[in-house]
Amino acid sequence: MDKHIVIIGSGFAAYQLVKSLRKLNTETPVTVITADSGDDYSKPELSHVFSRRQNASDLIKQSAEDFASTHNIELLAYTRVQSIDTEAKTVQLSDKTVSYSELVLATGASSFVPPFDGNATDEIVTLNSLGEYASHQDKIATAKSVIILGAGLIGTEIAMDLAEAGKQVTICDRASSLMPTLLPSFMGAEVFQTMTEKGVDVKLSATVTGVNRHHQQLLVQIDDKNIVEADVVIAAMGLKPSTVLAEQANITVNRGIVIDEFLKTSADSVYALGDCAELGGKIRAFLQPTMLSAMALAKTLSGNPTPVKLPASLVKAKTPWFPLNLSGQTARSDVSWEITRDNDGYIAKAFEKGTEKLVGFVVSHEQQKAAFPLLRQLPAE
CATH class of the missing domain: 3.50.50.60 (FAD/NAD(P)-binding domain)
Incomplete structure (x- = not known):
């Protein structure tokens, strides 16, 4: 069949993929199928809405219609996928069947x-x-x-x-x-x-x-x-990857939808991205790995197979009373901590015992400027 990329989901992962694809190719047909409105918004801003007295509409960066027009895609909003046939390469909706050459599952996760x-x-x-x-x-x-x-x-x-x-x-x-x-x-x-x-x-x-x-x-x-x-x-007790469609299609699922370094699932021409995907036994529910994964997958879908390479990711906590940046293995109990604290805040470095290799860090308040030099010292994920 002719090239036709279908993406299920319209969250950050799905839309980063669309943007990355369109930087490489403006014409390949792309269809996004989503159960919600399809409006483009910044999900991290949900942690700030109360003090800012914001309504949901205030968070919308671009309406679904504008996003679809800007990026030359077909967007099927408020549409639920009933099933996936990986042999026929089709997605079944309530009222029609959509064929794909490549399918991307960006189904996200639900609150546990x-x-x-x-x-x-x-x-x-x-x-x-x-x-x-x-x-x-x-x-x-x-x-x-x-x-x-x-x-x-x-x-x-x-x-x-x-x-x-x-x-x-x-x-x-x-x-x-x-x-x-x-x-x-x-x-x-x-x-x-x-x-x-x-x-x-x-x-x-x-x-x-x-x-x-x-x-x-x-x-x-x-x-x-x-x-x-x-x-x-x-x-706010954690997230559960949305894997039902993958499981029903007999695609391998562990905690998330299992993917390889090319973000490919166990099914031919089916990929997974974002909070629903599990790479190397880990689910990476943060922005940086999702952005890098979307960029790599866009190249792969455009005919240039590209493995995703993930450096250590920086986590910025939106905790205004105690601003924090952190990365690496910061919750391990078997590391040695080197802690500096002054009026500007904390610089806390975690070292692996025996090797004295830096494996993580936490910086706070005015010391957050130390995050990027430390980040460069951490090993890739």
């Missing part, structure tokens, strides 16, 4: 919400997309108190932003420190102190067991003995 007990579990809010925020923005805007389930990066960012917006905020996690997969415990303790000083109620080593509604309030049960009341409950 455990199966809590209680009569109000369906009222738990998630904020993993523009559409989700649009659905809940009025409820959050009028809330006086909010409970955030999950004290990872996103939960901590949202907690600070909601507190800046004047909300009474409680954040809870069964982990013993804040951002435990990113920060060493001593740095997590510093963030904890800062947040409590700012009035956030931080509950760590706390297991949520139920969410119930009682009249106008939501009641969150913690460790079967404590109850916290709030107007809104937000879950």
Whole structure:
């Protein structure tokens, strides 16, 4: 068949691929199929919307129609894919069949919400997309108190932003420190102190067991003995890669859709990109690896097979009370830390024991300018 690239999804990964493709080739037919509006927006800005008093529409950089016109693509918005036939190279929609020469799965990930007990579990809010925020923005805007389930990066960012917006905020996690997969415990303790000083109620080593509604309030049960009341409950407990379509098509899936260095899945002419993809046993849900992967895949789809090469990625935490940049293996317990702290903030370097090789770092506040020199010293992923 003639060349026709089909992309399922319209998030950051999908649109970075479209932009990269169009820099190389302006004419190859490209169809984007998405279950949401298809508007182009900056997902990281969802962590800032409350203090900035922004509506969902304020985050849209380009409407779906304008994006499609600008990049010369066909965009099928509010359209769900029913199935994929990798033998026939077709995608089945509710009303038609779309053929492809190459298919890219950029299906993203969904918020993970455990199966809590209680009569109000369906009222738990998630904020993993523009559409989700649009659905809940009025409820959050009028809330006086909010409970955030999950004290990872996103939960901590949202907690600070909601507190800046004047909300009474409680954040809870069964982990013993804040951002435990990113920060060493001593740095997590510093963030904890800062947040409590700012009035956030931080509950760590706390297991949520139920969410119930009682009249106008939501009641969150913690460790079967404590109850916290709030107007809104937000879950920020991690993401689950969206792999259902791949699994149904018998494409190999582990935690995510398994890909090789060319981003190719186990199926012929099918690729995966972004939060849904697993490369080398890892899911890299950050902007830099997604951008680099999109650039490499665009070259591959344009006839120049190009493996993705990922340097160490810089993570910029949108935590205004305690600004952080970090990279590498910062949550390992078996490293040696070299810590410098002064009025400008932290420079904390993690070294592998025995070899004294730099494997990670965290810099804070005014010391963030040290991030890029340190980044260049880290090994590629």
